[in-house]
Amino acid sequence: MLFEKLTRPALYRLSRNDPELVHERTLRVLGATAPAMGGLRRFSGADDPVTVFGLRFPGRVGLAAGMDKDGRALRAWPALGFGFVEVGTVTHLAQPGNPKPRLFHLPASDAVINRMGFNNSGAEALARRLARHGKPGVPLGVSIGKSKVVAVEEAVADYQASLRTLYPYADYFAINVSSPNTPGLRALQDKGALTELLAGLRATSVALAGSGTPTPLLVKVAPDLSDDALAELLEVCDAHGVAGLIATNTTLSREGLSPADARTGQEAGGLSGRPLTERAREVVRFIHDRTEGKVPIIGVGGIFGATDARRMLDAGASLIQVYTGFALKGPGLVRELNRALAGRG
Template sequence: MSTAYRKVVRPVLYRLGRGDAEIAHEQTLHGLRRLSKVPGAVPVLASTYGALPAGVDRTVFGLRFPSPVGLAAGMDKNGVALPAWRALGFGFVEVGTVTALPQPGNEKPRLFRLVDSEAVINRMGFNNLGSEALAKRLAAYGDLGYPLGVSIGKSKVTPLADAVEDYVTSLRRLHAYGDYFAVNVSSPNTPGLRELQDAGHLRELLTALKAEAVGKPVLVKIAPDLTESAIDELLGVCTDVGIAGIIATNTTIGRSGLAPSDEWLATETGGLSGRPLSEISAKTVAHIHAATGGALPIIGVGGILEPDDALRLFDAGASLVQLYTGLIYRGPGLVRTTNRRLASDSRQGELS
């Protein structure tokens, strides 16, 4: 973590809105959005954070990624600051989760920092402007310089019986703008959503989305709370349907790994992310890699707060990784140091 971020930026962000984490999130996005519109500002930012070392690019499910380090869904749901993310060193970005219908999400407060645990609890509830609004925004962008993923979910008011059409509506609207599509059936913050991970529901949903995607890769984002047998059943469906990859993992409803000083927050409902997910995400990635013989690409996400955390996911079998909570605690320097570490390890591998 850079000294400037630790001593100057982070304390200011943590005080915004009397410590309301969501206000800090909104202000960060607002600042990056404004920066994206200032002539010359993005290149200046890119000169500090965005220069990628040689040897970190890779091609996964038919797409070339300038770096395997991406921004996870949830940070920029409505795609308001897309030019700035590449300037911060990200090799790809996933917008959303977006739903067919615009929705405000759950009641506030709904985002909580657990500082001593380097974790976050959120119960945002897919707050977003809807897939139609996102399509209009994405249409206004030119070439972003990186693959854009779109995470799609179910509108809260849509019954599970109508979930397939809800997802398909969003994919249809956004098909021209997403380079890949992530099917979010694992958020704990939409009632009943995780039932869509069951084999019967999942097969119907993925079959419809695969048919609608017309050549665009479709991935499935899974929960870290599934048993190995449930993961194996899910993987069987994904293989049968021809899904391009797995994103492992979403947030957890578990509360293990919290510092004693943060345990009073454990009663807050929502998904837990950050340091407590480091081990479970790596184990899940390793299980998927072994179960599929490495044939199904994996985006590893959860608990990356140091470059070593990213390397652990790559060693477990991930092809790409995503950050979110790590940015809150380490700042944009985490992206830069992770890219440099990957390049260094790649060179060491070539020399050995």
């Protein structure tokens, strides 16, 4: 409550109501103060360990990709109560992303529209940072995507390059084929393209693992897929040993926006936040039912409180992630979710 009423409004005033500048300044502060935050974790909710796709998570609540693309505040996130952290989406080639402005707050709808376009410093830069500073102390996921300048026909090699570069550091990889902000990317969810991509990444992962167990590969799906398209995607994932699904990415739909946000809602990009709550849960339930509960799911989209989190787990998710809810409500949300989900088995 204090964050929502005082801290966030102050950040927006200091940052000239620019959401991306608020994001940047928040990351900068968290990165600078992370070394002094180690003792905070005990205040952020009870630990509740769970094992999912072979990894031991100290809690079910994770930070979604997009918040800390380049891993600049890794040690801060566990201190705030996150049981795992997903960095990225990172691409093989460094890229500036789409022109600004590209991040828009829709306050009446508890929503955000972004068309960031995978702005990041590249896989090599992230690998150097992880080699220098180490991992965060909780499971680390790395979301990888296609470099914008690389043709869709050459996407497999591009993803493989990121996988090779970051393989020593990731506890799991999220294969992002569902962002709406890179031209042609969502076409990689189609059966033929996804088959080729997953076959290539699986082969690379097995080769890099040697005699060890390959690092889990997860696929992040769009909320805009039809049931038939999602069912086909699940068949491809099953055929290529995908360890789990992340549901969902942002949506192109504008359903559920408040009339007060109608003008900003016309901005191009992916919508996240409260309007996505129900659809994300529907996709999680579809995946869970279709796979008979055999495929672990990370549920993400429109989680703003304990009820949302419990319903996501009831729909079939094993873990949850937050981004927009955390950005708008602050660290207290993580504590609330941890306490709500403690003892879920």
